[in-house]
Amino acid sequence: MxxxxxxxxxxxxxxxxxxxxxxxxxxxxxxxPSLQQPATAGGANPPASAATGTVREQSQQVQQQVKQQVEGLMQQARPMPEDPQ
Incomplete structure (x- = not known):
């Protein structure tokens, strides 16, 4: 059993x-789904053909977006902690 x-x-x-x-x-x-491009600083919309493409093109677009975001974050001042006394 x-x-x-x-x-x-x-x-x-x-x-x-x-x-x-x-x-x-x-x-x-x-x-x-295809990747969407973020809006540019000028407010212009990216061309519709940029959203479609091969996997390689989409991968390069994502890499470029990440690179731009990292560079933008590196330009910002890091907040300094306050020393408690």
């Missing part, structure tokens, strides 16, 4: 892992 419960528990655990794996694989197959 103990072996039957052990086997049933193993089958239930395997079924749960199978369902979770199927959901995870389905999520990785979902189409990824």
């Amino acid at each position: 103990r072996a039957v419960f052990g086997l049933v528990g193993l089958v239930v655990a395997l079924a749960i892992v199978g369902v979770l794996a199927r959901k995870q694989l389905a999520a990785t197959r979902a189409p990824v």
Whole structure:
């Protein structure tokens, strides 16, 4: 009897892992929306063709955005903590 419960528990655990794996694989197959360009400082909208392109172009756009954000943050003054006395 103990072996039957052990086997049933193993089958239930395997079924749960199978369902979770199927959901995870389905999520990785979902189409990824194209990247949106942030608004420029001048207020002009980026061209519509810039949002579409190959994966390589989108990757380069993301890298450029991150680089610009890091450079912008590096230009800001770091807040200095107040010394309690």
